[in-house]
Amino acid sequence: MKTMLHETMQNWYRDAEIKGEARGITIGEERGDTQGKTEMLTHLLESKFGVLPTFERTTIERLDSEALLKCSERLLTAKTLQEVIKPA
Template sequence: MKTMLYERMQNWYRTAEANGKAKGEEIGEAKILVHMLEKKFGVLPASLRATIDHLDSEALLKCSEQLLTAKTVQDVFKAS
């Protein structure tokens, strides 16, 4: 019985750890995107920062790629 409980707790811990790591990576990706956008276009409005904070990892990567050729900040978020 104790072994089953221990295994279940270990499984929960691993799941929570993986979820936390993924969320931390998304936060870091968003922070870098904001930094690069501000270097290229100047200070971002709070509403745009909020939008970026809610993007998943895949969307953040796509925006980061679009930033390379974007002429405006709006170009970065087209179709994302």
């Protein structure tokens, strides 16, 4: 009886470890994706508008992945930095 209970608990623990590891990988990939988009957008903005002011740089660094993509799309036609980073 104790052996079955012990095995069941070990299986639960292993399952929880596997799920936790998978969740950690997913979170890491999402952060990496967002960081890459942030770096790319920052580089493109600086190429077009020059060195970014601290406030605008901080604003960009706080955007999520979807907002970064929208800013990247606006960059194609924007004449000012504010047109790119304005809230959608």
